[in-house]
Amino acid sequence: MAEKVVVVGHKNPDNDAISAAIGVAYFMNELAKREGSDTVYEAVRLGPCPPETAWNLDKNGISQPRLIESVGEGDKVVLVDHNELGQAVDGLADAEVVGILDHHRIGDVTTANPIPVFVMPWGSSATVATWLMRLHDIEIPNDIAHVLLSAILTDTIIQKSPTSTPTDDDQIAYLEGITGKERVAFGQDLFRCRGREDELRIKDYVEADSKEFTVAGKTVLIAQHETVDFEAAMAREEEARDHMRHLIAQHDYDFVLLMVTDILEEGTNFLVEGNHAVVDQVFGIDSSSAVWMPGILSRKKQVAAPLLEV
Ligand SMILES: [Mn+2]
Structure with a gap:
């Protein structure tokens, strides 16, 4: 039986937590195929999709990741966009963390075995996911490229945030090339999804x-x-x-x-x-x-x- 792994962002998910998880699951599945492994990675979420995520997924024909409440013994989990127990899925201490992709400080998650950990001081987890796919020569399809680009743009506040780095700029340019989107116009479309303040x-x-x-x-x-x-x-x-x-x-x-x-x-x-x-x-x-x-x-x-x- 194929092994299943859930790929999950933090509680109270923002666009990056959900979109980067989708990108990471895609990446891991492609890598598994290449290596002849039948492990299946599924992106899941711990809360509602933010409006810009719902809009962008819908536009690209990608269904919203499954909502889960907890994990338990025997479950394998890849953490995306966080690595602190306080922000993680309930029950994580009983499950097995098999990978981490993040852009936050190192927190308190510990493991029994060595695992792949990709934590870079860049503007979004989607930046790390895009970089990794390019590093592995994995072609990013148009829909996944839209998802990743959206998350870099919201997390870096369209590159105005001081967390934005030259690597973010490089990945944005690459994803613009795939999607045909222009960063500022697309970024503003995403922020406008959040709706009227009143x-x-x-x-x-x-x-x-x-x-x-x-x-x-x-x-x-x-x-x-x-x-x-x-x-x-x-x-x-x-x-x-x-x-x-x-x-x-x-x-x-x-x-x-x-x-x-x-x-x-x-x-x-x-x-x-x-x-x-x-x-x-x-x-x-x-x-x-x-x-x-x-x-x-x-x-x-x-x-x-x-x-x-x-
Ligand atoms: Mn993030």
Whole structure:
């Protein structure tokens, strides 16, 4: 019987978590065929597809990956776009991690055996997946190229994020060649899928792209809401703060930091609820009300990293 492996992105999936998983599953299946192995890799997801992912998959005739809730003993798993237990599928400790492809800091996942690990400091996991396929001379079909290109563009905020690297630029150019898409136009189409600010459920506004971290021994939530309509997004500040206080009461977070990122102006408003002393100390601000942080676009590099050093 063919061995099955699930390829899974993090909880609360963003476009990269799902799209890169699709790319990695494609890559692993092609590699398996080439090596005469009958192992089958299946991309799965841990939450709803973001609107831009749903739109892009639909346009390219790719069905949404299967939704799973947990894994267990005997399951083999490739982790994509994360390598921390806190962000991973439930039950992972009982399953076997057989590969990692990521672009985040090294976390706390451990394995019994040596496994392939590809973690590069580039703008997206899709960048790593594209690079690997090119390295292995695996031809990327048009639909998969659209999926990968979309994830590089959303994760790097169309290359405006400081996490964007020359390698991202190189992979984008390569995928533009396959898809015939132009990066800025395609990127804006993707961001526009996220819809009108005033129609978004406040839960999605705050939580859709949120990650838990441990800062100074306490659990905190850092959320990011990227927008092309900053004014309309900030009109919902009080509603968002109400919801953040609700999350603190529910999960006992030390604080919730919501980054409302203006993609066009290239900066972020910091909204902090809970104990904002650490944020204030690290960034030299007073976040008792919203603070505009010009040039801050990346949660990982510019916000989580300095906070995790505390
Ligand atoms: Mn990513």
